[in-house]
Amino acid sequence: MSHIELCRKAVETARRIGAKEAEAFITGGRTVSVEIERGEIKTCSDVTDIGMAIRAITDGKRGFAYTNVLTREEVEKTAKQAVAASSASLRDKNWTQLPEKSRYQTVQKTYDKRILEVTSDRAVEFCQRIIGSCGEVDKRVLAAFGGAEVSNQQMACANSYGVEVEDRGTILVCSLATMARSETQVTPICVEFKASRTYDPDPEWVGKEAAKLASEALNVGKAEAGKFPVLLDPFALNSVLMFTLIESVKGDIVHRGRSILMEKVGKKIAAENISLHDDGTLAGGLYSGKADFEGVPRQKTPLIEGGTLRGFIYDNYWARLEKKWSTGNAGRGGGGLNLPAYCTVPSISPTNLRLEPGTASETELIREVKNGYYVRSVQGAHQSNPETGDFSVAITPAWRIEKGEIRHAVKGVMIAGNIYDLLNKIQLLGKETRQVGNLIAPKIVVSNLNVIAK
């Protein structure tokens, strides 16, 4: 049976034995990966993990079950289990219904046959090239860990309102984490990667850039505490935004009165040069696809335009509660236990968050900072306060900027502040963007950030 037929079968089974509404969702795929460890290729794996999640709802009582065995017999058993789980549950007074049938548009550059043709031998070769180009930069740098990975992902969803959608996607990732040692110094981990949905590997670039970071992080000099302008890399910005602003634009957090932004739609919350969209339809986006993880079409949703808050992201449940439409932001997985997507019910998650770039070149950005810091990555962002937007993080690695030039690396330094204050102090945005996690952004200059040093 095809995946969509299995989904239909599951929905039928759940309905036949008494569920008022039912949904079946298949996700997962095959991943071939080669791991680099301490400058060597040590492990190669070929893992297929795909499963079905079934929701069964009767009178607002929600049941959920999943299986990692996609046979007709097992799917029927799982549907029965979901119905049994629903009977054991209690009525949710807020429940309305599962999503209705929709039309879907095809998203460009999310699937490439050439990625499927990458064999384990070819992935080993990518890793050799990553290690090789890393070694050419600086002998003091160690290719600590990383690798090459190709993945072929599938998705199918059907529900009792006639939703039926199938999608597939590919991704190719080369990555390397380096560190360097000298007589007196050990650098923090320095990470570089290249991820693409279409076949576009560049292992040499990954190896070289990761090595350059560690090499440049070895030259440690004095840090100064106080208020300074800071150049934030998309790596650092992604970490800080995800645990502060992005938490507060989730529709469930807003509805539950936990978002500082709940009354602020239409009001200015950031500098005028700031525009941010969630776009699940972006060609080649790492989180792009036809439909979200409950069968609602992905879309482009404005969050901030010209500094003004435009709205929030929703899944079906929380959108209906607010008498709105889902923005196609249902995700699955995680839930604190790092479970695969088919093992959890949907929850609101961002897709590709695109921060509109500016026009500044790299040199112009550093010159703008003049006397401050360049922060590549931060450590401890997940300990931020998602409700207030307060963050205090260690900066690893980071460099001192003096007289408009990058001088030396710094260690044992933190930055602390509030994201809504930071958003109002973005002075300059770079013209080049890249995707790190969900965020697609340029480097940005923030004025007057609190730097804490020994």
Next chain:
Amino acid sequence: MHSKRTTHSKAYKKREMEKMKDTFVTVLDKMKNQGATYAEIRAQKNNNTLINVVDGQIEAVTIARETGAALRILAQGAWGFSTTNSLSQGDLEKSAQSALKMAKAAGKSVREPVKLAQVKPVEDKVKVRIKKDPKEIDIKTKIDNLLTINKECLRFDKRIKSVTIRYADLATDQTLATSEGAFIEQEKKFVWNYCWVTGKSNGNMASARDETGMHGYELFDLEPPAKIAQRVSKIVAQQLEARTPKGGEHQAIIGTNIVGVLAHEALGHICEADLTLSGSALMGKLKQKIANEKVTIYDTALLQEGFGAIKYDDEGVLGQNTVLIKNGLLVGLMHNRETAAKMGMQPTGNARAQDFRVPPLIRMRNTCFDKGDYSFEELLEGIGFGYYLEAFRGGQANLDGTFTVGVQSAFEILKGELGQPVRNVGISGNTLETLKQVDACGKDFGLEMGRCGKGQSMFASSGGPPLRVNKILIGGA
């Protein structure tokens, strides 16, 4: 709800296990004949129940079963890994062939072949020692306990507005078979409860998290729902009145809720031998003094109430107590069989995998500071100005020894006495500096149940006594 289970006689179960053993041995022998130096099958049958409660509404009751096996093969000096969702001989063989192919692909360029430290292959059957099996507790009782936490949080303080609760009980029957002849049937059970509570007052917002767990459902006898609710709500109420701490280096007392995270983040990760070998700040520091002589830190599999208590790890190595720092000297690291062989040491039983989807990594178990003899009052004495760091929100480690710990509850210390609560904040330091700054250890002891992320999520505990440190970097204003 009681799910109906087919009950089989002991004799039937024994026959089934014998059959499974024959299948595994056949597959493992085939791999050896085809060039594997070592082969391992780790099969799991998992039964999971998960319940989420969002502001008093049941988000979903999840009942799930999973079956799968991980196949790990060492050939030509490198590892190959594959998984299957079926335990039939045909599927296990197919997956083993795939793992063997992967090992051979990775082995092409290996300069230093992977070797494994010798361990005596054992045959054993291990049951979890618990008082209340979560599978014997009906769903209604589980839901009631969670709704009580929700209700008690709201009742504690009018300013508390929102409560999220995540509950899970996960049961695994694992069978580990190796080409060296180990055959270990091991049961694992985890009961886990997490809450996130938010309060609001005059436009001010604050929140706190609470995480607790045990191997059995007796968790809720020892930690009744009302106790959990009060513990977390109290922090929220205090945080609503807290002020921002002063940024910079300060003297501090690290409470029993945070001290374990410090052991885990500031020392534990860089003592995981794979990371030590990858050039961590502790590379080449064995037998050297890296901490104040009052500091002793260990990682143990033997602390039964801890989340990291295991009899055997996922390579079949017997769990033990591993001393990492003894009176300030770095004396041990945490190993799997591969790093132990590489460094000429003994494996310590730290190889653990999240589930059958992934290979084992070196993971901590129960990581703790050893107790000292100071009372809390004695620790406070002599602090002119500083902070008492009471409860944590999370932590993160870096290979160079930089660690961060998020603090969700803290107080000022003024002239040896506890003062005003301060707002949640991050602290940071470096292992090699901070552990030298510990100048007194308390005589109380606390143990925290948590999860650790290293690509895979893993249940682990950490703990210790309250500590006084001369200086630590506080990320305030």
